[in-house]
Amino acid sequence: MDRELILDVRDVSYRYAGAGADALAGVSLAARAGEVHAVLGPNGSGKTTLVRVALGVLAASTGGSAILGRPASAWSRRELARLVGVVTQREENLFPQRVRETVLLGRYARLSLWGAERPEDRAAVTRALERCDVLPLADRWIWALSGGEYQRVRLARALAQEPRLLVLDEPTASLDVRHEMELFQLVRALADRDGLAVVLITHHVNLAARFADRVLLLSGGRPAGHGTPGDVLTRETVERVFAWPVSIAPFEGRPQVIPLRKDPS
């Protein structure tokens, strides 16, 4: 049986107002339940723009994005927050709050305007904390967390939304090896065990190659490759997109990219 199609981005283009060139041109991405899709590409290649267009925050100039078969822009933000959990690149923490409180914010879209949190909301928060292995931190101030703990708490908040689709924008930036691996393994498990569709923007080409089912490689807003890691991450393609000589070595059946030293010239 074919797994359910959650996100269907078809041939979208987008140009920021006043910009001379398209930030995105002819990009497609179809994510099904249980699949992990990695979006790779150099800085400024349109990865974050793709997420914004896919989730209806920006309106595509051409093409379109559908979530569960309905155009992304037709969903209200509230409805969409029940289907899609997003861990953005940055967020602000002006006012002191505790881990459980911030994860509870993930329930916003499921509460009535005046209604208090129900037992099921508290249960969902506890489940999400447990799933991300941060339940023991529930009463800590978020200011007191390490970088890895903080990212897992933010992932827990997205899970508290009880989404079908999870979107992560560079979740492992500035994390060390252990915390990177923990996060990637957790994301893989969320797809395998919980059936979430995952779109993961990352600079970690090698981790993406090992954990993702499919990779979309962007270059200047255009798809430079799209398919299984083995199909996309060839030496020619990677060298062209990242403008650096590399060698490709297989590891556990997946390609791993090794950047070469350039002769000083």
Add this chain to the structure above:
Amino acid sequence: MKWLGLGLVAVAAFLGAVVLGPAHVPLAGLAASDIVRTLRLPRALLAFLVGGSLALSGAGLQALVRNPLADPFLLGLSGGAGLGAVVAIALHLASPWALPLAAFVGALGATALVYRLGLVGGAELDPRVLILAGVAVGAFAAAVTTAIVSLSDAAELRNTFLWLWGGLSGASWDTVLLLGVYLPLPLAVLFAAARPLDLLALGEEPARHLGADVEPLKRRVFLAASLLTAACVAVSGVIGFVGLVVPHAMRTLWGHRHRPLLPAAFLGGGALLALSDTVARVAVAPRELPVGIVTALVGVPVFALLLRRWTAN
């Protein structure tokens, strides 16, 4: 328990404002006293409503511009509102009932300017620049206000201090009624925005993905805070720092979530201004201090403390 404590403080501040004053009114004669009925009671009510509204708009604005140092005074909102009111009076344009609308126009103008200045660095609003812009616009509005008051012959403008430092000496049942008409709508809008404001404090993009309609929310909160501030300024001049100090004090007790924070800020702000006004009336009796001087004497040290904590992070 916390709520009981805050409630008691609010009631005590309110009663203090009714019982204490330059003229001695025996406790037994309170209800029958003309001084209490026509002067102190409306003044205490006005102080409470103005203080509560300023604190509430401060709490809302802090989440809106994501700057813990925001308040209607420091963002130039109050200064703009004061200027709007003074211009309307000087030109004999506004009846007392239309005065809040003139102040509203002034507040919107000032905020538009501050917002524009806050964007100097690019498309992203810089919270630090925003405060600088607010202080600059506020100072400019105060200068123009002073010039107009000095040059105008309108009888209502005799007292420069009243507009620059705020004062509740114009309190009457009419002004209380005026606030009673102007306040409920923006108060309801702000209270209803409590939950999404929690999200907005994370930033606009995260708030959007958690289900908030960010643009309409920002517009609503901004307009409601401006209208609250404008109505307050129209009846009591520019009173600073209530909107800064009170939300912070309440956050230490109720945390950052706006559902308890907003009502607590309203009660706390009301209590603080009622108390400040009592001090303003009694401290140098029979003369009277502008109440904004009392709130500034409390607020500026607190501001300095917050600034230190904020920049230390």
